[in-house]
Amino acid sequence: MAPDVLNVQIQWYPGHMVTAMRKLGERLRIVDVLIEVLDARVPRSSSNPALDRLAPHKPRLVILGREDLADPRATREWLAWYRRRGRTALAVNGKDQGSVKRVAAALAALELGGGTTRAMVVGIPNTGKSSLINGLLRRIAAKAADKAGVTRSLQWFRVGPNLEVMDTPGILVPKIATPEAQWQLALTGALPRERFDPEEVIARYVGWSRDHRPRANVPDLETYARARGFARRGGEVDLHNAAGAFIKDFGEGKFGRVTFEAAEPAA
Numbered sequence: 001m002a003p004d005v006l007n008v009q010i011q012w013y014p015g016h017m018v019t020a021m022r023k024l025g026e027r028l029r030i031v032d033v034l035i036e037v038l039d040a041r042v043p044r045s046s047s048n049p050a051l052d053r054l055a056p057h058k059p060r061l062v063i064l065g066r067e068d069l070a071d072p073r074a075t076r077e078w079l080a081w082y083r084r085r086g087r088t089a090l091a092v093n094g095k096d097q098g099s100v101k102r103v104a105a106a107l108a109a110l111e112l113g114g115g116t117t118r119a120m121v122v123g124i125p126n127t128g129k130s131s132l133i134n135g136l137l138r139r140i141a142a143k144a145a146d147k148a149g150v151t152r153s154l155q156w157f158r159v160g161p162n163l164e165v166m167d168t169p170g171i172l173v174p175k176i177a178t179p180e181a182q183w184q185l186a187l188t189g190a191l192p193r194e195r196f197d198p199e200e201v202i203a204r205y206v207g208w209s210r211d212h213r214p215r216a217n218v219p220d221l222e223t224y225a226r227a228r229g230f231a232r233r234g235g236e237v238d239l240h241n242a243a244g245a246f247i248k249d250f251g252e253g254k255f256g257r258v259t260f261e262a263a264e265p266a267a
């Protein structure tokens with residue numbers, strides 16, 4: 001059984017996030033709408049309540065990003081959950097042009113008034129904010145990579161005559177509330193690899209899978225390591241390198257589509 005608490009707390013709130021949050025607050029005034037990019041696998045822990053405090057009345061389009069990696073049924077339930085709260089939400093695969101196109105359409109449907117719409121793309125690190133902007137632009141303009149903390153500054157991009165979007169750095173909450181949210185955010189890529197112990201995060205994920213998705217047959221790290229040729233001479237396995245490969249495989253959906261957090265059912 002996995003322990004109830006992680007051996008080491010997983011937190012990441014470096015100075016650049018403090019600065020980015022301040023700048024984001026300063027620019028909000030000139031922004032018409034927020035595009036909040038969440039991770040569809042962890043919609044709750046990938047949201048940042050600071051946004052509600054900073055911009056409670058700003059129109060908002062919620063994007064459940066990486067929908068290609070999430071459980072489709074859970075995603076439908078999350079979309080309904082947002083709809084019940086009067087919020088426009090859309091599940092998007094940022095790597096798919098057809099999927100990204102729907103974002104522009106959803107923005108137009110918000111009817112924010114005439115003239116140029118200024119949209120600010122916000123979210124925790126590595127959810128696909130810059131990729132989404134590149135998809136809207138249909139070219140690579142914003143730097144994007146499979147690593148948390150790539151975007152470091154606020155930058156405007158003109159998408160068309162009537163739309164400008166601002167890319168912003170990923171910002172986490174100062175303190176990730178629960179051990180579950182900590183390992184799930186680490187596993188889904190919101191924290192840089194050096195900020196957590198991958199073996200511990202994998203152990204938590206394997207335990208969770210046994211309890212919640214037994215048929216997915218997610219191997220434990222040792223089994224995975226042996227099957228994938230991480231055995232060293234003398235029968236020892238190289239768990240350290242295996243853990244890196246395991247997390248990469250998870251990020252590519254090799255263990256199946258999964259959503260860790262369920263939307264509360266309709267009352």
Ligand SMILES: Nc1nc2c(ncn2[C@@H]2O[C@H](COP(=O)(O)OP(=O)(O)OP(=O)(O)O)[C@@H](O)[C@H]2O)c(=O)[nH]1
Pocket residue numbers: 065066067068069092093094095123124125126127128129130131132143144145146147148149150151152168169170171
């Ligand atoms: N599978 C999948 N991968 C995605 C999706 N959207 C983006 N990615 C990948 O996720 C990685 C991170 O994308 P970015 O666009 O750099 O994320 P970001 O939110 O701008 O990250 P920061 O600037 O670090 O906050 C890249 O490798 C993208 O190719 C998606 O919908 N599905």
Ligand SMILES: [Mg+2]
Pocket residue numbers: 129130131143144150151167168169170
């Ligand atoms: Mg970025």
